[in-house]
Amino acid sequence: MHLMGFCECALVAFLSSVISSQLLQQQACRLISGPSHLPVVAREGNITLGGLFSLHDTMMEARFSFKAQPESAQCVGFNFRTFRWMQTMIFAIEKINRDNHLLPNITLGYKIYDSCSTPRHALLTAMELMGGREEGSGDAFCQGKVPIVIGDGGSTLSMVVAHFLGVFELPQLSYFSSCACLSDKKLFPAFLRTMPSDYFQVNALTQLVQHFGWTWVGTVAGDDAYGRGGAQIFIDKVSKLGACIAFYEIIPKNHAPAEMARIVERISVSGARVVLVFALEQDAKALFTEALKHNLTGIQWLASEAWITAAILTTPEFQSILQGSMGFGIRRAEIPDLQPFLLRLHPSKFPDDPFVLQFWEEMFGCTPQIAISGTIANKPPCNGSEILADVKSIYSDVSQLRISYNVYKGVYAIAHALEAMLKCVPETGPFPGGVCPDTQTIKPWQLLHYLKKVDFTNEYGEETKFDGNGDAVAMYDLINFQLSETGEVQYATVGTFDETKSTKLLIEEKLIIWNGNQRQVPVSVCSNSCPPGTRKAIRPSFPVCCFDCIICAAGEVSNQTDAIECVTCGPEFWSNLKRNACIPKLVEFLSYGDTMGMALLAVALLGSCTTLAVGLVFAFKRHTPLVRANNSELSFLILSSLWLCFLCALAFIGQPTSWSCQLRHTAFGIAFCLCLSCILGKTMVVLMAFKATLPGSNVMKWFRPPQLRALIFLCTAVQVGICGAWLGLAPPVPRRLMTRESAQIILLCDMGSTLAFSLVLGYIGLLAAICFLLAFFARKLPDNFNEAKFITFSMLIFCAVWIAFVPAYVSSPGKYTVAVEVFAILASSYGLLLCIFAPKCYIILLRPEKNTKKHLIGKP
Known part of the structure; x- marks a missing residue:
C-alpha cells in the first residue's frame, strides 16, 4: 500500500513519455475526439501563459460501467492557499500588462487549469494546454497553444507533466516542486523552477541536526517523489555526519488507519526525540491526527518546507503537539497591492470563472445566485451580503507570502525572457548564423533558451536567475512554530540559510521555543555521550550511534567526550581515579615514613x-x-x-x-x-x-687465640x-x-x-x-x-x-x-x-x- 502513489505517478510518467513519443512520430496530428469538460480560467493575449494549480486536494474517480462514456472525475477539497497562488499569477500578469517599460505593446494572456493534486489529471490538463480541443485546430497539438507552462505545485505532478512537455522542449516553470530529482536535465530538459531544490533544503536540515547535536533522528516521508526523494537525501547526508536514523517510515497515500497507527507506535517506541516529517501538508496532517489519537507528546518535529507554514495545521487541535516545530521555509516577501487584488473577487464580477464560484461556495458555505439557475444547489443560496474582506482566511492572509512570491517571480522571469527575445538584434542572435527568434510565432525551445539566461533584480532587490540545472538560488528562513499570548499561531523566523554565503546557516537560539514550551534544546540520542574517562563500545547489531560507555583500563585515559579509544599513559605516569588525566606515578620504596x-x-x-x-x-x-x-x-x-x-x-x-x-x-x-x-x-x-x-692430645695448640x-x-x-x-x-x-x-x-x-x-x-x-x-x-x-x-x-x-x-x-x-x-x-x-x-x-x-x-x- 505504501507504494501505490509512487507507482501510479511512475506509470503515468511512463505513459506520458510513450504518448509524447508516438505523437512526434506521427506524420500528421489529429484532433482528439470529444469535447473538453475541464474547468479553465483564461484571458486572451498576444502571448498566452499556461498555468497548472492543484486547487483541489484530491479527485473522486467516476465508476466505469463499460456501457456508456464515463462522466468526468470530480475534484474535491478546495484549497484556499493554492487559489491564492493562482490569483498571484493573474496579479503579476496584469501588473506586467500595465507596465510601460516591460514588454510594451505586448499583452500577456493566461490559461489556467486545476490539476486536482492527481498525476493523471495533471497530465490531462497539460495535454489540454498543449493542443486544445477547438474545432479546426487539428494541428494545434503539435504547434502548441502556449509557449510555456507555470506549474505544477507538487513534485510528483511536475514530474509527470515535465516528462510530457520535455519531449516538445516546451519550458515548464514550477513554483513549488522541490524534488532534487527534477534537477536531472537528461530526464527533464525543459524544467525550471523558482523553488529551491530539496537538495539545498535537506542540506539545511542536515546542518540544523548537526548544530544541535542530534544523533538519533526519526524520518517519516510521504509516499511520493517529494517525500521519498527528500528523505533519502537527508538519510544519506546525516549518516555521513555520524548521526543515525532511528526509523524510516512512509505515509501511505490512502492514510490507512492501521498503517498510520503502526507508524505512530514506531515513533513512540524508537526513543527518538527529534523526528523529521518530509511530506506534503495533507500527509503531515494525517500523521499528526493519528498522533493526537495516541496522545504522542514530547516529540520535536522537524518540518519540510511543504507543511511548516501550512494553514491546515494551525488549528487549535494540533497546537498541543506541533508547538515548537521547526523547519525551513521559502524566504517570506511582501507584495504591495496583492491583498486588494485578492479581495476584488465576487461571483457577480467573474460569472464565467468556475473557480471563483467554487471558492465562494467553500468560503461562505452558500451557493452564489449566479450559479443557482439551471443547476441543483447543494448549499443554501447566498443572500448577497457576503464580503470577502470580513472573513479571515489563509487566502487573504498576505503575512506569509512564500510560494505566492515564487509564482510572482516566475511570471516576471518569463516576462524578462520574452523581453530579451524581442530585443534581439538581427545577425547577433543566439542561434546558428546569428539568427534571432521569430517573435510573431514564439517557439518554445527558443523561449527555453532565453529563460535559462534570465538574470534580473526585481523591485524588492532580489536577484532572480537559474543555475545549470534550472534551479533557483537557495535561500530559506528557519521558522519556529510558536503560540502568542492570545493562543494564535506565529511563524517566528529564528534563523536563515543562504547557499551563496560562506556561513550558510545562522541561528538565533535565544528566540527558539522548543516542543513543550521549553527553552532548553531537546536531546535526541540513542546513547548518552561518554564522558571523559570512558570510551565508546559499539553494540553489536545496532547503529553506530548506539553504544556503551566503558571505563578506561588502569593506566589509560580519555580526556574528551565520546572518545573512540583510551590512550595509554607514559611510562612515568598513571591514570587518575576518573581516568581523564595522567598523573605522575607514585614512587615506591621502603621508606622510614611508612x-x-x-x-x-x-x-x-x-x-x-x-x-x-x-x-x-x-x-x-x-x-x-x-x-x-x-x-x-x-x-x-x-x-x-x-x-x-x-x-x-x-x-x-x-x-x-x-x-x-x-x-x-x-x-x-x-x-x-x-x-x-x-x-x-x-x-x-x-x-x-x-x-x-x-x-696425649695436643690439639688445643691449634686453637689458641692467634690461630x-x-x-x-x-x-x-x-x-x-x-x-x-x-x-x-x-x-x-x-x-x-x-x-x-x-x-x-x-x-x-x-x-x-x-x-x-x-x-x-x-x-x-x-x-x-x-x-x-x-x-x-x-x-x-x-x-x-x-x-x-x-x-x-x-x-x-x-x-x-x-x-x-x-x-x-x-x-x-x-x-x-x-x-x-x-x-x-x-x-x-x-x-x-x-x-x-x-x-x-x-x-x-x-x-x-x-x-x-x-x-x-x-x-x-
Whole structure:
C-alpha cells in the first residue's frame, strides 16, 4: 500500500513519455475526439501563459460501467492557499500588462487549469494546454497553444507533466516542486523552477541536526517523489555526519488507519526525540491526527518546507503537539497591492470563472445566485451580503507570502525572457548564423533558451536567475512554530540559510521555543555521550550511534567526550581515579615514613641496643667464670658483628642511592661472614676442648687465640674479596622499575651482578652449614658445658630463615622485596643473639650461683 502513489505517478510518467513519443512520430496530428469538460480560467493575449494549480486536494474517480462514456472525475477539497497562488499569477500578469517599460505593446494572456493534486489529471490538463480541443485546430497539438507552462505545485505532478512537455522542449516553470530529482536535465530538459531544490533544503536540515547535536533522528516521508526523494537525501547526508536514523517510515497515500497507527507506535517506541516529517501538508496532517489519537507528546518535529507554514495545521487541535516545530521555509516577501487584488473577487464580477464560484461556495458555505439557475444547489443560496474582506482566511492572509512570491517571480522571469527575445538584434542572435527568434510565432525551445539566461533584480532587490540545472538560488528562513499570548499561531523566523554565503546557516537560539514550551534544546540520542574517562563500545547489531560507555583500563585515559579509544599513559605516569588525566606515578620504596619501614627500623634499633646491652653485661662480668670460659674475645667479636648486622639493616630502609646500594649488600655480607666466622671458631674451640681432655692430645695448640684470629681473618677475607670484586666489576646501582601494568615506580637496587650476589649468599650459607655440622657433632657434650647445643639451635634458625628467604624474595613485589631481605637479616641476627647469648645472660643476671667454676666443670 505504501507504494501505490509512487507507482501510479511512475506509470503515468511512463505513459506520458510513450504518448509524447508516438505523437512526434506521427506524420500528421489529429484532433482528439470529444469535447473538453475541464474547468479553465483564461484571458486572451498576444502571448498566452499556461498555468497548472492543484486547487483541489484530491479527485473522486467516476465508476466505469463499460456501457456508456464515463462522466468526468470530480475534484474535491478546495484549497484556499493554492487559489491564492493562482490569483498571484493573474496579479503579476496584469501588473506586467500595465507596465510601460516591460514588454510594451505586448499583452500577456493566461490559461489556467486545476490539476486536482492527481498525476493523471495533471497530465490531462497539460495535454489540454498543449493542443486544445477547438474545432479546426487539428494541428494545434503539435504547434502548441502556449509557449510555456507555470506549474505544477507538487513534485510528483511536475514530474509527470515535465516528462510530457520535455519531449516538445516546451519550458515548464514550477513554483513549488522541490524534488532534487527534477534537477536531472537528461530526464527533464525543459524544467525550471523558482523553488529551491530539496537538495539545498535537506542540506539545511542536515546542518540544523548537526548544530544541535542530534544523533538519533526519526524520518517519516510521504509516499511520493517529494517525500521519498527528500528523505533519502537527508538519510544519506546525516549518516555521513555520524548521526543515525532511528526509523524510516512512509505515509501511505490512502492514510490507512492501521498503517498510520503502526507508524505512530514506531515513533513512540524508537526513543527518538527529534523526528523529521518530509511530506506534503495533507500527509503531515494525517500523521499528526493519528498522533493526537495516541496522545504522542514530547516529540520535536522537524518540518519540510511543504507543511511548516501550512494553514491546515494551525488549528487549535494540533497546537498541543506541533508547538515548537521547526523547519525551513521559502524566504517570506511582501507584495504591495496583492491583498486588494485578492479581495476584488465576487461571483457577480467573474460569472464565467468556475473557480471563483467554487471558492465562494467553500468560503461562505452558500451557493452564489449566479450559479443557482439551471443547476441543483447543494448549499443554501447566498443572500448577497457576503464580503470577502470580513472573513479571515489563509487566502487573504498576505503575512506569509512564500510560494505566492515564487509564482510572482516566475511570471516576471518569463516576462524578462520574452523581453530579451524581442530585443534581439538581427545577425547577433543566439542561434546558428546569428539568427534571432521569430517573435510573431514564439517557439518554445527558443523561449527555453532565453529563460535559462534570465538574470534580473526585481523591485524588492532580489536577484532572480537559474543555475545549470534550472534551479533557483537557495535561500530559506528557519521558522519556529510558536503560540502568542492570545493562543494564535506565529511563524517566528529564528534563523536563515543562504547557499551563496560562506556561513550558510545562522541561528538565533535565544528566540527558539522548543516542543513543550521549553527553552532548553531537546536531546535526541540513542546513547548518552561518554564522558571523559570512558570510551565508546559499539553494540553489536545496532547503529553506530548506539553504544556503551566503558571505563578506561588502569593506566589509560580519555580526556574528551565520546572518545573512540583510551590512550595509554607514559611510562612515568598513571591514570587518575576518573581516568581523564595522567598523573605522575607514585614512587615506591621502603621508606622510614611508612608503617613497614618504621616497624623494621624499630626492630633493628631494638636489636642493636639489645646487642650493646649484652656487650655491657659481658664487659662488666668479664672476670666471671662463665664469660671467661666462653672465650670473651670471641664473644665480644660476635657481639660486635651482630651489632653491625642489625645496623646494616638500616641501609636497606630509605630511598636507594649509589652509596646505599653498594653499602647494604656488601656490609650485610661482610658482617654476617664475620659473625659466622667467629661462631665457627667458637664451635671448633668448644668441640676441641672436649677432645683435648683425652690423654696425649695436643690439639688445643691449634686453637689458641692467634690461630683463631687467623681463621676468622681468612674466612672474612674471602667475603671481602668477593665483595671487592663485585663493587669493582658490576656494583649495585639504584634503578627505577617502571612497568605499564603498575601504578608505582619502584625504586630498587639493581644487583649489578647476580652471580656476585649469589656468591655472597652462598658463602654465608657455606659457613652456616659448617657451623651447624660441627655444632651438631658436639651436641652430646656434658650439659653443664654444652654451648654447642645453643649454637646448633642458632644455626638451625639461621639456615631456616635464609632458605625461606629465597622464594619469598623472588615472589615479593616492589618494596616488599627489600622488606623480606631486611626481615631475613633481622630474624637471623635475633636468632643468633638469643640462642647464643640469652642462656648466658640468664645465668649471669638471674642465676649467679651457677656462674662458678665448680658448677661449669662439674658433672650433671
